[in-house]
Each structure stands twice: as structure tokens, then as C-alpha cells.
Amino acid sequence: MRLWYPSEGTIPLSRLRPAWQTCRAFAISLSLLLCSPLGGESSLLTADQTLPLSVQQPKRSSPHVGSAMAVLATLEQAQVLPPEGSREADRVIQSVIQFQSAFAKGTDRAVQDFVQRALTDTYGEEATSVLERFRASGWTAEILEALADADQRASAEELERLATGFRQFNLSVDDFKRFMQLVRDGRSALAARGQDFEGVYAHHRKAMPGASGR
Numbered sequence: 001m002r003l004w005y006p007s008e009g010t011i012p013l014s015r016l017r018p019a020w021q022t023c024r025a026f027a028i029s030l031s032l033l034l035c036s037p038l039g040g041e042s043s044l045l046t047a048d049q050t051l052p053l054s055v056q057q058p059k060r061s062s063p064h065v066g067s068a069m070a071v072l073a074t075l076e077q078a079q080v081l082p083p084e085g086s087r088e089a090d091r092v093i094q095s096v097i098q099f100q101s102a103f104a105k106g107t108d109r110a111v112q113d114f115v116q117r118a119l120t121d122t123y124g125e126e127a128t129s130v131l132e133r134f135r136a137s138g139w140t141a142e143i144l145e146a147l148a149d150a151d152q153r154a155s156a157e158e159l160e161r162l163a164t165g166f167r168q169f170n171l172s173v174d175d176f177k178r179f180m181q182l183v184r185d186g187r188s189a190l191a192a193r194g195q196d197f198e199g200v201y202a203h204h205r206k207a208m209p210g211a212s213g214r
Contacts, residue, residue: 064100066208067138071096073204074197078186095179096139098169103143104135108165114158118150119143141198144183151180 072093075081082088102108103115119127123142134143151159159173166172187197 064138068096069208070205071139074201075182075186078189080182080185095175098171100139102169106165110161111165118146122146141201148180148183
């Protein structure tokens, strides 16, 4: 079985694991399209909801859609995701989508300062270019790992200052901490098998809609 993306080429379904991720790919697309800096109108559709044909088959896929799908595929390969179809799994999907918007599009000063510090601590003078790539194309392994490390270093008070900005995207500090723990767990699980988180993510990203050079 193969999955067809109009104008994007044909992608073997076996390269788009996990199955629940691909079943909800268009729901992810719609949720991303609805995301705004205020986040008030965005929502995550359930798997049994039907999308309009114009949304199901977009002529071009946003790179942010492919980035969100690649994050889920990477965490699935690391075997750290909650059971398929569970409320926890739905929350992970929402977190992957909405935190991407919160950090890339949000205007809350505390949130933007947090991501800037996280990148500066890890990448120094290259932080600005890493952030620009993220805002243009969505999640990268670099920003995921930098945020995960920053979360681990941050005090409870520092994280609580992010609450207002996260609420604009229907998220909480606890959601952020759970997502970042998944990233750390995924990194550790892959490393235990001799795999690199960045390399695994890059492999999945190339197979997803909106990948550069496709």
C-alpha cells in the first residue's frame, strides 16, 4: 500500500510509521492551518472526523506539517509513545503541533526568551540561524534537544512564567514537561541502540511532506 500526496510525489506507507500518525496526517494538517498566534481557534480533530476534500488533498504541504509528522515518527521508532488511540497519545499529537506554533509563531515574551536562551546555551552564536530555520520550516532535532535540555535545567519558577504564553495555544507547563521528557527518553532509547536522535529525525523528515529538495 502506498500513500499519495498530490504535487509531493509518492511515498511508501512503510516509510511513514507509525500507523496512527499517518491515519491522522490530514487532521494534523488542518490543525496546523488553523493555528494562529492567539491559538484560540485551533483544535485537534479525532481520527473519526471527516475533513473537506480541499483540506484532505492540499496542493502543497506546509513544511510544518512534515516536521510534526517526523517528530512523531522519531518518537515512535524510539518506542516511547503512549498506546495508540489513548488520550495520552492524542495529547502528544496536540503537544507536537501546538508547541511548534507556540515557539515559532507565538508573541509571548517569556516563551520567546526561553527558546532563545535554550538555543544560545547550546549553539552560541549560531542560535539565531537555528531559530530562523525553525520558524521557517518547523521542528528540527537541534531545537527539540535544546528545549529538552533547557527544560531539565530550568527552575519551577522559570517554567511557570511560560504558562501564560502556553495557554494561548491550549497548552500547559505540564504538557511541555511531558513532551520534553518524551524527547529525552527518545534520545536515550535511540542512543542505547547505537542510533543518533538527530540522524533518525533527519531520516524521517526527508520522507515527509514539505522536505527540502522534494
